[in-house]
Structure formats: structure tokens, C-alpha cells
Amino acid sequence: xxxxxxxxxxxxxxxxxxxxxxxxxxxxxxxxxxxxxxxxxxxxxxxxxxxxxxxxxxxxxxxxxxxxxxxxxxxxxxxxxxxxxxxxxxxxxxxxxxxxxxxxxxxxxxxxxxxxxxxxxxxxxxxxxxxx
Numbered sequence: 492x493x494x495x496x497x498x499x500x501x502x503x504x505x506x507x508x509x510x511x512x513x514x515x516x517x518x519x520x521x522x523x524x525x526x527x528x529x530x531x532x533x534x535x536x537x538x539x540x541x542x543x544x545x546x547x548x549x550x551x552x553x554x555x556x557x558x559x560x561x562x563x564x565x566x567x568x569x570x571x572x573x574x575x576x577x578x579x580x581x582x583x584x585x586x587x588x589x590x591x592x593x594x595x596x597x598x599x600x601x602x603x604x605x606x607x608x609x610x611x612x613x614x615x616x617x618x619x620x621x622x623x
Contacts, residue, residue, distance in 0.1 A: 537595050540573040541606050544591040547572035548610035551589035556612035585614050
């Protein structure tokens, strides 16, 4: 009987000594969870900006290929692009190339990512090269 009571007492003492372990483990794991969530969120935002760059480049190339004015092409394309992006238009060999570039990130000591999307569209027949 005495022996059973001793085991129960030791078991209760062990449980009492582990009382703060869950809090300590959570305190160690929390920064890792926050970092993982921030990294995932940053990846989603970067991917969204990359898609915006692709959409803006495609829009600019199509508009320039059909003969719209450069001012109109820039205005419409930059509304679709991420804030702070740049647009470069060039025409060679009957094709218009639109390149949209944006810089993303640069948090802390991390270098920023350069997001760049290029789209090419054939110049439509009857479009004068002076309109671009």
C-alpha cells in the first residue's frame, strides 16, 4: 500500500514540475510561426505584383500594336501595374515589346526583388509607326 502511494506522489510531483513547459515551448515556437506567416504573406504579395506586371505589359503591348498613342498606352498600363513600376516600350521588326519592371521588398537587410515582365505583340497592318 505504501509503495502505491509513493508512486502516485512522484507522478504528481513530475506533473507539477512540467507546469510551465507548454508556455516555454510556445514562447520559443511563436517567433518561428510569425516568421513563417510573414514569409508566406510576402510571397503572396510578390506573386500578386508579378501578375500585375504581366497584365500591364500585355495591355501596353496590345494597345501600342494597334496604334494607340504612347500617352494613352502609358496611362492605361500604369493603372494596371503595381505602384512605382516602370514601363518601357520598343518597336522592332513589326513587333511592339512592352516591359514592366517593379522592385519589391528589401525588408531589413534583405535585398529587394526585381519583378520584370515582358510582352510582345505584332503591329497590326495599317498602323503607322509614327503613332507609337
